[in-house]
Amino acid sequence: MARISLNVNGKSRVVDADPSSPLLYVLRDSLSLHGPRFGCGLGQCGACTVLVDGATMRSCMHKVSEVQNKSITTLEGLGSAAHPHPIQAAFVEEQAAQCGYCMNGMVMGAKFLLDKNPQPTVAEIKKSMNMFICRCGTHLRIIRAIQRVSNSSVKA
Amino acid sequence: METKSISRRDLLKSTGVLIVGFSFFGTASRVLAQGEGLSVDGMDPTVLDSWMAISKDGTVTVFTGKVELGTGVVTALAQIVAEELDVSFKKVYMDSGDTDKAVDQGVTAAARTVERGGVQLRQASAAARQELLKLASARLDSPVDMLTVTDGVVSVVGSPSKKIAYGDLLGGKRFNIRITAAGVGWDMKVAPEVPAKNPKDYKIVGKSIPRVDLPEKFTGEFVYSQDTSVPGMLHGRVVRPATSLSAPASVDESSIQNIPGVVKVVREGTFVGVVAETEWAAIQAARALKVTWAEPTLKMMSGPSEVFDYLKNTKSFKDLVVTNKGNPDAALSQAQKKYEATYYWPFQLHGMMGPPCALADVRGDKATIWTGTQGPFRTRDSIAKMLNIPPKNVHLLYREGSGSYGRLETDDVAEDAALMSRAVGKPVRVQWMRQDEHAWDPKGPAQLTTVRAGVDAQGNVIAWDFQDRSFPWSESEANPMLASTQIGLKPSGPGFLNGAGGGGQIYTFENQKVVASDIPWVQQGQWPLRTSNLRAPGDLARVFASESTIDEIASDLHVDPVQFRLRYLTSDKRVSDILVATAKKAGWTDHQAPAPPSTGDKASGRGVAVANRANTMTAAVAEIEVDKSTGDVTVKKITLGHDCGLIVNPDGLKNQIEGNVLQAVSRALLEEVKFDSTGQKNLDWNSYPVIRFEQIPDVEIVLIDRPEMQPLGGGEPSIVPVTAAIANAIFDATGVRLRQVPFTPQRVLSALKA
Numbered sequence: 001m002a003r004i005s006l007n008v009n010g011k012s013r014v015v016d017a018d019p020s021s022p023l024l025y026v027l028r029d030s031l032s033l034h035g036p037r038f039g040c041g042l043g044q045c046g047a048c049t050v051l052v053d054g055a056t057m058r059s060c061m062h063k064v065s066e067v068q069n070k071s072i073t074t075l076e077g078l079g080s081a082a083h084p085h086p087i088q089a090a091f092v093e094e095q096a097a098q099c100g101y102c103m104n105g106m107v108m109g110a111k112f113l114l115d116k117n118p119q120p121t122v123a124e125i126k127k128s129m130n131m132f133i134c135r136c137g138t139h140l141r142i143i144r145a146i147q148r149v150s151n152s153s154v155k156a
Numbered sequence: 157m158e159t160k161s162i163s164r165r166d167l168l169k170s171t172g173v174l175i176v177g178f179s180f181f182g183t184a185s186r187v188l189a190q191g192e193g194l195s196v197d198g199m200d201p202t203v204l205d206s207w208m209a210i211s212k213d214g215t216v217t218v219f220t221g222k223v224e225l226g227t228g229v230v231t232a233l234a235q236i237v238a239e240e241l242d243v244s245f246k247k248v249y250m251d252s253g254d255t256d257k258a259v260d261q262g263v264t265a266a267a268r269t270v271e272r273g274g275v276q277l278r279q280a281s282a283a284a285r286q287e288l289l290k291l292a293s294a295r296l297d298s299p300v301d302m303l304t305v306t307d308g309v310v311s312v313v314g315s316p317s318k319k320i321a322y323g324d325l326l327g328g329k330r331f332n333i334r335i336t337a338a339g340v341g342w343d344m345k346v347a348p349e350v351p352a353k354n355p356k357d358y359k360i361v362g363k364s365i366p367r368v369d370l371p372e373k374f375t376g377e378f379v380y381s382q383d384t385s386v387p388g389m390l391h392g393r394v395v396r397p398a399t400s401l402s403a404p405a406s407v408d409e410s411s412i413q414n415i416p417g418v419v420k421v422v423r424e425g426t427f428v429g430v431v432a433e434t435e436w437a438a439i440q441a442a443r444a445l446k447v448t449w450a451e452p453t454l455k456m457m458s459g460p461s462e463v464f465d466y467l468k469n470t471k472s473f474k475d476l477v478v479t480n481k482g483n484p485d486a487a488l489s490q491a492q493k494k495y496e497a498t499y500y501w502p503f504q505l506h507g508m509m510g511p512p513c514a515l516a517d518v519r520g521d522k523a524t525i526w527t528g529t530q531g532p533f534r535t536r537d538s539i540a541k542m543l544n545i546p547p548k549n550v551h552l553l554y555r556e557g558s559g560s561y562g563r564l565e566t567d568d569v570a571e572d573a574a575l576m577s578r579a580v581g582k583p584v585r586v587q588w589m590r591q592d593e594h595a596w597d598p599k600g601p602a603q604l605t606t607v608r609a610g611v612d613a614q615g616n617v618i619a620w621d622f623q624d625r626s627f628p629w630s631e632s633e634a635n636p637m638l639a640s641t642q643i644g645l646k647p648s649g650p651g652f653l654n655g656a657g658g659g660g661q662i663y664t665f666e667n668q669k670v671v672a673s674d675i676p677w678v679q680q681g682q683w684p685l686r687t688s689n690l691r692a693p694g695d696l697a698r699v700f701a702s703e704s705t706i707d708e709i710a711s712d713l714h715v716d717p718v719q720f721r722l723r724y725l726t727s728d729k730r731v732s733d734i735l736v737a738t739a740k741k742a743g744w745t746d747h748q749a750p751a752p753p754s755t756g757d758k759a760s761g762r763g764v765a766v767a768n769r770a771n772t773m774t775a776a777v778a779e780i781e782v783d784k785s786t787g788d789v790t791v792k793k794i795t796l797g798h799d800c801g802l803i804v805n806p807d808g809l810k811n812q813i814e815g816n817v818l819q820a821v822s823r824a825l826l827e828e829v830k831f832d833s834t835g836q837k838n839l840d841w842n843s844y845p846v847i848r849f850e851q852i853p854d855v856e857i858v859l860i861d862r863p864e865m866q867p868l869g870g871g872e873p874s875i876v877p878v879t880a881a882i883a884n885a886i887f888d889a890t891g892v893r894l895r896q897v898p899f900t901p902q903r904v905l906s907a908l909k910a
Contacts, residue, residue, distance in 0.1 A: 001416070018416075029435050032856040034383040035376025038511050041439075045510060074376065080177040081371040087283040088374040095366060095807055098815055100373030101509040101558030106845025107374055126849040133510045133841060136226060136559045137818030139852045141811065 004064055009032070009077030021093045023057075024048045024062045027074060035075025035104045044104030046106035046132035050074050056112045056129070073105045078111065087111055087149050094145040098136035105132040119150050166558035196482070201259045201337035201344060204287065205330045207280040208237070214308045214325030216241060216248050221261035221532060222273040223253040223370060226559040227871045228808040229269045231367045235804055236274045236867075239398040240281035240353055241288075242305035243322065252530045253554025262341030263531035265562060265689070268770070270804055270867045272342040279347040283335045286350055291325045315480075329404075355802060355863040362863070381528040381555035382513040382587060389515065390419055391435040392576040392586040393442035395428040396596065398835040402452035404428055411446035421445065422579040425643035429576050429749060431584055439589070457685050458833045460602070464500055467604040467625045472673035474628075476656045482667030484608070487619035491610025495708060500896040501603040501697035501830035506690055507846055508597070509850035510558030516573035519581070521545045524844075525573055528557025529567035534633060542640045561691040561819070562872070563598065563631075571639035591839040596638060599829055600690025601627035601654050605701035615713045617724065620665040622696050626654040627677040631688040638686075650676060658876060660702035662731055662768050663724035672698075685829070686838070691816075692769050692872040696823065696879050700897065701766040703880035707749065708893060712752035716746045717764050717884065724765070730799050734773040734860060735766045738797030741858045742777035749884065750891040757785040763884025769873035772800040773860075776817075778881035779853075782889045783909060787901030789819050790851075796874050797858040801865030810857050813874040817855045818879050820878030822847035825898050 006013050008031060015030040022041075026035040027050070036059050039047030041085050042060040050059045051073040079085035084092065097103050106129070113120060113128040120128065125146050134142070157441035193377035199206035199219065209217045218237050224230040234248045241248075251257060257451050261273045285305070291298045292310035303310050335347040355361070372378035403426045412418055412430070422429040426448060457463050488494060514527035516539075523543060528554070529535040536552040543550070552570075573586040588596070611621035628651030631637065634644040649753040651674075659670035672694070677683055711721035718739045725732040742857035744764070751761055759782045766775045775797040781790045794817045803809055826845050830837040838844035879897060887893045892907045 018434070018436055021434075024437075024773060025435045028383075033376065034379070037380075037382065037510060039511075040841060042590060042840055042842075044590075045509065075374075076376045078375070080375050082375055084371070085376065088371075091367065091374045093373050095370060095811055097226075097370055097373055098228070098811060099509070099556070100370065100378065100560030101380070102227075103373050104376065126852075129849045131848075133509065133846060133848065135507050135561075135819070135846060137815035137822075137847070138811070139818060139847075139849050140814050140855060143849075 004073060005072065006064070008072045009074060017064055019063065021064050022060050023050070023062050023064045023067055024059040027059060033074045033076050035062065036106050037101060039102070044133070045102070046109065047102050049105040049108040051108060051112065054115065056108060075107055079105065086152065087145070090145040090148040093148060094141045096136055096141035096145040102132065102134045106134065106142050108144070110149070114146065114149055120146065122147070144153060161310060164790055175836065182618070193652060199257065199259045201335050201346060204280065204283055204333050205334050206259050207277070208284060210322050210326045212323045214243065214247055214321055214323035216243055217251055218248060218277065219251050219258045220273070220277065221252070221253065221258040222269050223264045223530065223532065223554045224556050225264055225530060226556070227812055228367045228805065229264070229871065230369070230848060232270055232804045232808060233274055233277055234368070235360050235363070235365055236278050237281045239358055240278050241285050241308070243308040245365055247308060254525070254871065255532050255536045255550070255552045259530070260341060260533040261344065263534060265530050268342045268869060269871070271770070271869050274804070274871055275344040276344060276865055278352055279350055280335065282350045282352045282741065283347040284331065287331055287333055289321055292320055295320055295325065308554050313649060314729055316870055356864070361802070361804050362648040362861070364805055367808065379555065380510070381526060381557045382510055384515050384526045384555050385585065386515065386517065386583050388434060389583045389585050390431050390580060391438040392429050392431045392573060392584045393438040394572050394586065394588065394592060395430065395442050395445055395447055396592060397449045397452070398595065402426070403450045405448045405450040407444040412441045412444050415441050415444060420580050422576050424575060424579070427575060427642040429572060429586070431576050431580050442589070454684055456831050456833050456835055460502060463602050464604050467602065467675050467846070469677050473626065473650060473676050474653065474674040476653055476672045478656050478659060478670040478672065478906035479661045480669045484619045484621040484667040485670045486609040487667035488608060488621065491619055492613045492728065493611045493712065495607070495609045495705060497607060497705065497708070499605040499697065499701035499704065500606070501606070501700065503599040503602045503685060504690060504823055504827045505594065505597050505829060505844060505909055506561050506601060507844070508558045508560055508593060511590060511593040512557055512567065512569040513585065514567070514570040515583060515585045516570065516577040517583035518543065518574055518577040521549055523550045525550065525552045525570050525574060526555045526559070527552065527567055527570040528555055529570060530560060530563060535567045535570055538637055539571055542571055542636070542643065542645065543574060543578065562689040562693065568596065568638040571637050571827060575639050575643070580620070592843060594839040595836055596686065598629070598631040598686035598688035600693065601629070601687040603654070603694060603697040605697055607660070607701050607705040609705055609709060611709060611713070615715070617665050617709065618667060620660055620663070620668040622659040622670040622702060624656070624659060624672045624694065624701070625675055626694055627675045627687050628652055628654060629688045630683040630686050650674070657769055658695040658698035658702060660705070660769055662766065663706070664726045685831070691819070692768060692876050695767065695769055695876045696820070697897070699765060699767045699876050700879045703877065704883050704893065704895070705762065707884040707887065709815055711749045711887070714748050717749060718744055721766060730773045731766060731768060734797040734799045735775045737858050737860060738775035738777055738795055739764065741797070741856060742795035749888040751888050753891070754889070757783055759784055759889040761885040761887070761889025763881045763886070765877035765880035765884060767873070767876040769876045770869050772798070772868045772870065772873035774798050774873050774877050776877040776881035778878065778885040780882060780885040780889060782886060782904060784890065787905035787908070789825055789882070789886060789904060791853040792823070793854040794821070794878060794881070795856045795858065796878070797860070798870070798874055799860040799862065800868040800870045800873065801862045802867040803859060803861045804867050806859060809859065809870045812870050813857050814855050816872065816875040817878055818847055818852055820875045821851070821853060821882070823898070824879040825900070826884050828898050
């Protein structure tokens, strides 16, 4: 175990953790940030996605020691149910989930896409989101939620 | 509506009317329960207070054994309660799946939750409303038939100033009345004699009220079973052989001595697990622990063809005869044209996004379990049996997991956590890893279906003989769950039949036989692959076979497939209505399949299918494209028609239908559990692919609402007709009929070459 400094959602946090631990377990168990979720531990499903310096990262695949001097954003860093980020609000408007277990990846994936490309076409949305799995089959609603953000004047 | 959990005692405290004298009875959550009617079967359903409580501020707390599985069903149940009580939706608070507080309404499964559980809650609410009106009548000195209720306030018709709120009538006190309840679980009939509201007056049921659970699911605030924790909690992981249950020949604990934080290697029977202080330590230890597994007593079959041969040649132990009229054999012998084909369905996964997780705290002869089971009471009972303690000593609190699509009570991880907690005397959280979930997920069973049909000289179907052969569910109420099996509990039954719907009984044929047969899969108390109910169990395969056959006959007779079906859909107008409405929405024009051959590589086609699942009627029209050079099938669009009687929440229903359609396309084109004699081969998402964004079709939905009917299930019926519609569309496009799922490019290419 070692003391590790992290910058998470704009705040400095110090945790006592095994440096070899994947970031996911540190976020979930040491910092109680439950937005990122364990889905496969293999980097295949996207449920554990966070943004590191603005780019998506599968937090189950990267050691916490790799991200010490980087800016980490989790789902909680975007907004809350009381004060949702426009992307989160659009997902609510479209009722774009069923069980919701994959939604961390979907919202973070949408954030990454819209930051790069504020007006994506449906084909661009599908291509960008293709690496995220949803088993309930809410893909059509997720696409509509992303379109809703891109069609609105609110900056995502 | 809110969903956070409070105890019955807190509820009364919050109203300031604490019922004194009950603190004598153990834990807070059991205060009211001990007062009245907590039995092994949960709260007494004949006590109205078992179902709901009303606090001073008018909040209605509903105690339900039904649970949210991600389908929005708890929102729908809250709508039903709010409607019947005439309170606003946001005043209803659902306390769900707590075995110390709820009536056992049976498992949340089989699309029975709104249909049965909803009616139970509606009638309990109607009885509560009746009692509240009686109380109001006395307080307002006005006959009941002169009273009206708006948003939980009772007033006198014509004298609106004479009024009193539910909270003031009853707030914090018990109803203290009995209602009738007969039967158990989802079959229980609750207060059927109490008149319920006329659906014409519905204001909340039938509205697309947004789901209460979703906002927090988009922000990380929602607490799933995976997020539940208690102070002093340890982390466990299971260590299991690749597939088949085999005993550990040796466990080398020194292999993990260099991993800091390991607390214990738990061994009991053939069960092996590790407990550690942190999740990462537990994961590393489970990976590193050197276990030598003895040669399993049972070998897997060498692959699918051996499984299908086995299904074909092994004597069934149970034959469920769904329909048997006339004499199909005699009619077949006189038929002008005969049709016979066999259809093949593979083992498929539930494929939960989140591997299951549970937290268990076992102390002495008491246990507290937090988990995401579809059947809180059954999982409680199985854990009690495994721990050899009375069921009432196990308190199970439901915490939602990821969507499960029909795992029934096979919530194995809760047993894993209970075993490990007992071994260390501390609370232990256990989550399965991805390979645990892929390997030990009780699969939807493989099926082999044979259809024989005969047509006379005038083109009438005169014979129909449908035979489905499948494996029963190893994971069913008769049989212990995984950890119980590993510590030596034996199955008491052969498992449960894999359904019997969809064998063509929807049609009226003169000579018609439909049989669903159980083939024994169990040997020496072990199962080569575990099996259980997978969404609309067995119906997909049977409808694939029956609707392909109907389509084949229509094509052979040069009749439009929609018109041909309508000739025989004469037993229930709801079926023909949904087929006609769906065909119309899809822009179906009279045509004969197959379409004229395409000139290029790409061939387009459309196909139709119809189904009845638990009295919900569905129809699908598929529009597809086949690349004849590669064998790739692209599903462009599915139009799905749906009649589930009274619709409680239209947008919630559409969400379910969209999801069912996409899952159906995934299962039709991509999904098959692969194995050989050494074990299961696809243990992750790359080797067991499911549908992704670039593969999804457009979905158009046709809803028929029938307010005069009871609400029926909407969680799974719409998955049923899609595979058959796709197969029929592939035939339309190519003239080739596929009889084995999934429709992989290789299968399409080899069919095209045949």
